[in-house]
Amino acid sequence: MNASEKNQIENIKNFATNVRKNILDMAVCAGASSAHFGGALSITEIISTLFSHQMKIDRKDPKWEERDRFILSKGHACLAYYAALCEVGYISKEELKTFEKNDTNLLGHPVINRNLGIDFSNGSLGMGLSLGIGVAISSKKKKKDFNVYVIIGDGECNEGSVWEAAMAAPNYNLNNLYAIIDKNNFQQTGSNKEIMNVESLKDKWSSFGWHTVELDGHNIQELYNFFENSKQIQKPKALIANTVKGKGFSFSENNNDWHHSVLTKSFFEKALNELNKK
Amino acid sequence: MIINDRNIKIWSTIGARATLGIAALDLAKDIDNLMVLTCDVSTSAGLDRFRKTYPEKYLDLGIAEQNMIGVAAGLASENFNVITTTFAPFQTMRCCEQIKVNLGYMRQKICMVGIASGLALGTLGFTHCCIEDVGILRSIPGITIISPADSLETVKALEKAVKSDNPSYIRLTGTSNNPIVYKEDYNFEIGKSITLKEGKDITIFSSGSMVYQSLEAAKILGSKNISSTVVNMHTIKPIDKIAIDKACNSKLIVSIEEHNIIGGLGSAIAEYKSGLKNSPEQLFIGIKDTYSKGGSYKFLQEKHRLTPEKIVEDIFKKLKT
Numbered sequence: 001m002n003a004s005e006k007n008q009i010e011n012i013k014n015f016a017t018n019v020r021k022n023i024l025d026m027a028v029c030a031g032a033s034s035a036h037f038g039g040a041l042s043i044t045e046i047i048s049t050l051f052s053h054q055m056k057i058d059r060k061d062p063k064w065e066e067r068d069r070f071i072l073s074k075g076h077a078c079l080a081y082y083a084a085l086c087e088v089g090y091i092s093k094e095e096l097k098t099f100e101k102n103d104t105n106l107l108g109h110p111v112i113n114r115n116l117g118i119d120f121s122n123g124s125l126g127m128g129l130s131l132g133i134g135v136a137i138s139s140k141k142k143k144k145d146f147n148v149y150v151i152i153g154d155g156e157c158n159e160g161s162v163w164e165a166a167m168a169a170p171n172y173n174l175n176n177l178y179a180i181i182d183k184n185n186f187q188q189t190g191s192n193k194e195i196m197n198v199e200s201l202k203d204k205w206s207s208f209g210w211h212t213v214e215l216d217g218h219n220i221q222e223l224y225n226f227f228e229n230s231k232q233i234q235k236p237k238a239l240i241a242n243t244v245k246g247k248g249f250s251f252s253e254n255n256n257d258w259h260h261s262v263l264t265k266s267f268f269e270k271a272l273n274e275l276n277k278k
Numbered sequence: 279m280i281i282n283d284r285n286i287k288i289w290s291t292i293g294a295r296a297t298l299g300i301a302a303l304d305l306a307k308d309i310d311n312l313m314v315l316t317c318d319v320s321t322s323a324g325l326d327r328f329r330k331t332y333p334e335k336y337l338d339l340g341i342a343e344q345n346m347i348g349v350a351a352g353l354a355s356e357n358f359n360v361i362t363t364t365f366a367p368f369q370t371m372r373c374c375e376q377i378k379v380n381l382g383y384m385r386q387k388i389c390m391v392g393i394a395s396g397l398a399l400g401t402l403g404f405t406h407c408c409i410e411d412v413g414i415l416r417s418i419p420g421i422t423i424i425s426p427a428d429s430l431e432t433v434k435a436l437e438k439a440v441k442s443d444n445p446s447y448i449r450l451t452g453t454s455n456n457p458i459v460y461k462e463d464y465n466f467e468i469g470k471s472i473t474l475k476e477g478k479d480i481t482i483f484s485s486g487s488m489v490y491q492s493l494e495a496a497k498i499l500g501s502k503n504i505s506s507t508v509v510n511m512h513t514i515k516p517i518d519k520i521a522i523d524k525a526c527n528s529k530l531i532v533s534i535e536e537h538n539i540i541g542g543l544g545s546a547i548a549e550y551k552s553g554l555k556n557s558p559e560q561l562f563i564g565i566k567d568t569y570s571k572g573g574s575y576k577f578l579q580e581k582h583r584l585t586p587e588k589i590v591e592d593i594f595k596k597l598k599t
Binding site: 112119120121123124126127128129130131132133134135136137138139141142160161164165167168171 | 334337339340342344345346347348349350351352353354355356358375376379380383384
């Protein structure tokens with residue numbers, strides 16, 4: 001690893017730590033209205049790698065025409081999205097505190113707001129990849145070279161519409177499209193195995209014609225390498241990211257009670273302590 | 279688009295959905311960023327020539343309507359001007375939630391065209407007929423709904439909808455040999471109904487295939503000393519309130535639609551009319567909230583009392599009560 005790469009990895013790690021801090025701040029502000037805590041923490045390293053390193057963005061202009069596009073198909077994980085948008089300067093710390101408050105721009109699922117860097121409204125599962133295909137086709141038709149990154153949940157892969165889109169993308173040679181599947185093994189009311197088995201995701205995506213790689217979705221080096229190594233591959237890319245729901249805090253890791261839960265002051269303090277010790 | 283006698287006759291002969299393909303070809307000449315998306319129905323929607331002439335503006339998503347709407351919204355978000363089309367039930371109901379989120383909530387501007395809506399595909403059964411589309415889409419905020427009266431109006435409605443900033447749905451009814459309502463060019467504006475015939479006793483509002491039937495019914499009524507106004511309510515949403523205000527001078531308002539009487543044109547009129555003082559009664563003519571055995575288009579129009587003769591019978595029955 002050269003010095004520049006080491007530096008980049010370190011930057012992503014710091015970004016991820018800040019994203020977790022922002023997530024805690026928003027979740028505690030949400031109070032009794034609860035927040036989708038677990039699924040945001042499982043994508044923290046992924047979203048941090050994208051926003052701090054991989055994606056081409058202009059930190060001064062969220063509407064920059066040449067920017068890479070991002071779609072959070074698992075919209076309920078928006079705590080991580082808003083946290084990342086704050087770190088790149090599109091959303092202020094003050095605005096983060098309005099999370100789920102009346103008349104906020106930051107509801108519990110993203111609402112299109114290009115001034116804040118939110119390109120689409122999401123929340124109803126299974127719709128993001130289709131949007132991504134449309135945007136990726138647009139990039140080619142407009143002779144631009146922006147990429148499109150879509151984060152999809154493993155539970156979300158229960159939705160048939162995900163597979164309509166998965167089947168379509170390779171037909172259009174969309175080498176500028178990335179589907180990142182957050183495989184945290186849980187969905188709202190239990191494990192995937194208990195509710196709806198979504199095993200062999202790598203085989204499924206691969207058999208649909210995607211360049212598919214499976215890795216540790218919290219290992220920033222592995223994420224970094226995946227994006228570096230897949231640039232020249234002329235197919236849409238699927239990343240099966242093995243993650244831990246609630247990652248980062250002892251009380252929430254692999255504990256599905258934290259799918260959508262109230263972060264009390266005491267849990268907030270505990271979490272902050274754990275984060276500061278790392 | 280050249281509008282002359284010859285073209286009006288050709289479009290009528292081939293019907294509204296084949297006319298759609300011709301209209302799209304014409305629009306593609308002027309609109310650089312036009313995209314037409316279908317779900318394995320290019321032939322049914324008259325788009326084979328379009329597909330060959332403008333392959334770069336054409337995208338077939340296969341038999342996957344939910345994905346079609348999502349892809350359309352992705353393109354629209356990047357400023358492409360998108361038309362989507364497939365058979366009406368699949369264009370509106372199979373992908374209903376995608377329409378809600380992408381066209382309604384997110385306001386991505388897409389023009390959807392539902393082909394062979396109403397009873398036209400009666401021999402194929404009610405999986406392929408569509409008597410629910412207007413009711414369902416009317417409940418999604420912000421979507422313009424147009425039901426053209428004939429093939430010429432299909433051409434005009436498509437152009438206006440594609441050039442408008444609002445998401446829209448164009449409901450195509452009828453088959454080939456579509457009766458001609460408009461024999462020459464005229465002014466078409468979204469949301470502004472067109473009074474085709476003035477009369478003093480009753481007002482008939484209709485849309486789509488029922489406009490011609492209403493004019494025929496009005497002739498029979500005239501011969502029986504009932505004078506009727508016939509209004510082509512081509513835009514069902516937003517509904518033309520001024521036309522309804524005016525109709526309140528009539529003894530009776532009649533709504534005629536090739537759609538369930540719940541949720542469609544009749545309901546849209548009644549929703550507005552219920553807030554007016556001293557408005558007349560309304561007779562709802564349409565499909566009476568039921569699925570029936572199938573059969574030819576003509577057979578089903580008879581069965582559901584949507585022919586001029588049956589319409590007249592029902593109006594007389596109402597006037598006598």
